[in-house]
């Protein structure tokens with residue numbers, strides 16, 4: 001039986017809506033990206049993001065329903081990202097979803113953005129809990145044990161910068177545009193990952209740390225400028241990327257081994273990185289762990305992952321009332 005969830009995502013700089021059937025089959029996945037608007041500022045400007053969401057949301061939702069060939073009355077529930085994220089940006093999606101759900105007399109399901117990223121792995125795959133998941137995005141770096149569809153335990157996280165944030169900051173320092181991850185990956189293809197040796201922060205700890213690595217890159221650039229030495233940007237990008245990937249793979253695999261997990265999934269914007277996917281897959285293969293990873297387009301922000309996560313809450317009857325707010329600091333497991 002078909003159970004159609006409309007997902008709405010506005011936590012940062014993508015206005016997205018999607019219709020997903022039974023948490024796994026995408027009928028539509030519309031993403032209006034504001035990247036070109038924010039590019040000239042070198043990062044997301046919250047006020048501009050909120051206003052752009054207001055301008056786009058109505059059309060994006062209509063397009064999602066039209067592409068899916070689904071009428072409003074066929075929806076089982078409306079799932080919306082209620083946090084974490086930029087408060088003004090979140091409020092646009094939450095307010096729209098509340099009005100839509102009220103008008104349709106349809107259940108409203110709040111979704112935690114990171115739990116959404118994890119559920120991107122259910123789309124077009126047969127992954128079932130339990131499994132371990134690394135979520136690496138612009139705002140978060142978490143290793144999460146997923147014991148059931150709505151049951152998550154955070155085992156490790158970053159103590160400072162998120163992995164994606166480090167990519168973005170280093171990219172900016174070497175003159176690449178926002179968002180930096182894709183640009184660094186592109187540049188790194190022509191570079192030597194062993195040209196510069198960067199420290200592995202908190203090597204023997206469970207948690208991640210990326211701010212020391214970022215500072216090491218900035219120090220290298222400053223010293224080179226002072227001593228008038230030339231830095232090979234491609235080598236720098238490749239060496240930095242390799243340091244981030246090594247840390248993500250080593251610490252995640254340590255958790256997989258500790259917990260005796262048999263399956264590992266990765267997701268979040270940084271999981272679109274080809275080198276991370278390649279090294280994590282190789283590490284899983286050599287340890288007999290089944291590896292899952294969404295397509296790159298489902299790693300970065302989208303609403304299909306929100307609809308998927310919303311479906312599992314919908315099945316449990318975990319609905320919100322119309323006083324639902326936006327929660328910029330929401331924690332995994334809040335809903």
Ligand code: KG4
Pocket residue numbers: 012136137138139140163164165167168179180181182185268269270271272273274299300301
């Ligand atoms: O999940 P996401 O779209 O938004 C957040 O929830 O933050 O992740 C965006 C982050 C950005 O920091 C971006 O630079 C990074 O993901 N990213 C990448 C790649 N594509 C996006 N990082 C490394 N390699 C990539 N190919």
Ligand code: ZN
Pocket residue numbers: 113117137138268269300301
């Ligand atoms: Zn995200």
